[in-house]
Amino acid sequence: MSSYFTEEQSVDAVNERVDPNTNPRLQLVMASLVKHLHAFTKEVELTQDELDQAIKFLTTAGHLCTEERQEFILLSDVLGLSMLVDAINNRRPSGATENTVLGPFHVKGAPARSMGDNICLDEKGESCHFEGKVVDMDGNPITGACVDAWSDNADGFYDIQQPDIQPKWNNRGRFITGEDGTYSFFGIKPVSYPIPNDGPVGKLLEALGRHPYRPAHMHFLVTADGYKQVVTHTFLGDDPYLSSDAVFGVKDSLIAPIDKTEGPSVWHSKFDFKLVRATAE
Amino acid sequence: MSSYFTEEQSVDAVNERVDPNTNPRLQLVMASLVKHLHAFTKEVELTQDELDQAIKFLTTAGHLCTEERQEFILLSDVLGLSMLVDAINNRRPSGATENTVLGPFHVKGAPARSMGDNICLDEKGESCHFEGKVVDMDGNPITGACVDAWSDNADGFYDIQQPDIQPKWNNRGRFITGEDGTYSFFGIKPVSYPIPNDGPVGKLLEALGRHPYRPAHMHFLVTADGYKQVVTHTFLGDDPYLSSDAVFGVKDSLIAPIDKTEGPSVWHSKFDFKLVRATAE
Numbered sequence: 001m002s003s004y005f006t007e008e009q010s011v012d013a014v015n016e017r018v019d020p021n022t023n024p025r026l027q028l029v030m031a032s033l034v035k036h037l038h039a040f041t042k043e044v045e046l047t048q049d050e051l052d053q054a055i056k057f058l059t060t061a062g063h064l065c066t067e068e069r070q071e072f073i074l075l076s077d078v079l080g081l082s083m084l085v086d087a088i089n090n091r092r093p094s095g096a097t098e099n100t101v102l103g104p105f106h107v108k109g110a111p112a113r114s115m116g117d118n119i120c121l122d123e124k125g126e127s128c129h130f131e132g133k134v135v136d137m138d139g140n141p142i143t144g145a146c147v148d149a150w151s152d153n154a155d156g157f158y159d160i161q162q163p164d165i166q167p168k169w170n171n172r173g174r175f176i177t178g179e180d181g182t183y184s185f186f187g188i189k190p191v192s193y194p195i196p197n198d199g200p201v202g203k204l205l206e207a208l209g210r211h212p213y214r215p216a217h218m219h220f221l222v223t224a225d226g227y228k229q230v231v232t233h234t235f236l237g238d239d240p241y242l243s244s245d246a247v248f249g250v251k252d253s254l255i256a257p258i259d260k261t262e263g264p265s266v267w268h269s270k271f272d273f274k275l276v277r278a279t280a281e
Numbered sequence: 282m283s284s285y286f287t288e289e290q291s292v293d294a295v296n297e298r299v300d301p302n303t304n305p306r307l308q309l310v311m312a313s314l315v316k317h318l319h320a321f322t323k324e325v326e327l328t329q330d331e332l333d334q335a336i337k338f339l340t341t342a343g344h345l346c347t348e349e350r351q352e353f354i355l356l357s358d359v360l361g362l363s364m365l366v367d368a369i370n371n372r373r374p375s376g377a378t379e380n381t382v383l384g385p386f387h388v389k390g391a392p393a394r395s396m397g398d399n400i401c402l403d404e405k406g407e408s409c410h411f412e413g414k415v416v417d418m419d420g421n422p423i424t425g426a427c428v429d430a431w432s433d434n435a436d437g438f439y440d441i442q443q444p445d446i447q448p449k450w451n452n453r454g455r456f457i458t459g460e461d462g463t464y465s466f467f468g469i470k471p472v473s474y475p476i477p478n479d480g481p482v483g484k485l486l487e488a489l490g491r492h493p494y495r496p497a498h499m500h501f502l503v504t505a506d507g508y509k510q511v512v513t514h515t516f517l518g519d520d521p522y523l524s525s526d527a528v529f530g531v532k533d534s535l536i537a538p539i540d541k542t543e544g545p546s547v548w549h550s551k552f553d554f555k556l557v558r559a560t561a562e
Binding site: 022063204243249 | 284288291300307311313318321324326332339344353361363367370485489491
């Protein structure tokens with residue numbers, strides 16, 4: 001009987017070392033991680049040089065992380081991990097508005113606005129009218145729902161990325177629905193932008209021949225008492241990066257038609273949010 | 282036809298994005314990594330909070346990394362990944378001396394010593410006589426082999442961990458075999474020591490009920506013209522951590538008997554190195 005590490009028994013050698021009296025969830029997660037990490041390593045017969053490169057990659061990524069820059073979230077994003085975790089934890093019945101990733105640019109406590117207000121404060125970009133309804137699964141309007149919306153500006157940056165250039169709360173606002181469940185506000189037609197790509201994640205994308213762009217989108221966080229929150233974007237139906245979002249955030253059901261209008265804005269985009277009751281599974 | 286990300290098709294959604302004209306090895310490694318990473322995530326149904334904790338873990342680990350401290354190597358070590366990569370890349374025929382991890386404390390260019398010299402320069406610890414032969418697979422002595430040996434001192438630290446306390450090159454030396462292939466030198470009986478455990482990897486070990494200790498060992502890097510190098514340790518057969526090395530470095534064949542002697546040292550440890558020809562597979 002030998003409990004020593006061998007190539008064949010590598011997974012058991014590691015997982016049998018764990019004290020069975022420790023946190024069961026941690027044990028389960030770590031045992032699965034070790035199993036799949038070793039399976040990967042064996043499948044590709046990872047070389048020592050490649051392991052060294054991986055260590056360097058993680059070290060460089062770690063050194064880049066600050067309050068404003070999170071290279072490991074970017075890594076999770078470009079590997080589809082962020083979207084996968086979002087999908088697993090937000091399964092909903094067919095017809096309900098689907099989730100997508102929150103992203104790093106949401107800010108709590110955006111100003112409460114009145115319906116019809118304009119959230120664009122820097123007077124840049126092409127005006128767009130966003131409107132629609134918040135409804136339950138039967139199509140009935142939800143009163144008092146909060147529609148928290150945010151987007152980049154016409155240069156492709158969120159206000160918190162340019163605190164010295166953009167007005168505070170530029171392209172952000174919260175709207176509370178009335179009895180008809182509708183929302184309506186003006187902003188800009190959002191623009192596509194690259195995720196930060198001057199670090200190791202950017203280099204990885206380049207080495208794989210992948211571009212760093214996200215298709216243009218308006219972020220929404222929709223909440224209502226008694227309903228599950230929806231964290232999502234609407235994607236503008238005419239964006240060239242729609243089928244190649246660097247972080248895989250696009251879903252069929254989240255593509256919103258966008259049309260030129262003759263009204264007070266250049267563009268018009270309509271999208272309804274269908275929420276699931278908090279008690280329903 | 283939709284190429285958008287779904288939970289079911291998550292792996293294909295990510296891997297189909299890669300440009301087929303990029304480096305084939307990188308494509309293969311990344312495709313396998315994504316496949317196994319997603320399989321792990323689905324198997325445990327990783328929560329958003331757990332993903333956030335993982336991001337924090339990696340960030341803290343990254344911030345801890347310096348020239349002297351490599352938290353990601355420690356992480357690779359305690360997950361058995363370092364040993365697995367070593368095993369995959371150093372498969373040898375039965376009977377040949379097995380590899381184990383190099384560890385972070387090897388220093389190139391240690392002083393060339395004469396057979397019988399003492400490499401312990403700080404006069405601490407219990408003296409130990411290390412001796413044996415470097416031979417080929419038929420048992421014939423190898424002339425001119427270099428036996429590069431290093432160990433911790435009696436306090437459990439390598440000289441480069443305590444540059445202000447220990448003499449330079451303490452417990453390090455290189456020995457060149459003569460016609461009979463033998464080596465012989467004095468050092469100390471190495472002591473067990475914890476891997477650095479004041480960071481996130483130490484916290485992970487603690488949460489899993491695992492101790493951070495490595496059993497006492499002498500490091501060897503044995504090289505000879507025309508032979509594959511051997512990077513290994515010999516482990517002292519009387520160590521209490523032998524079956525629970527925090528980094529899984531122990532192998533049956535690397536446990537060396539250690540005996541009390543009546544000679545010029547307190548202890549005596551004999552170990553032969555059997556090398557494989559560089560041309561043999």
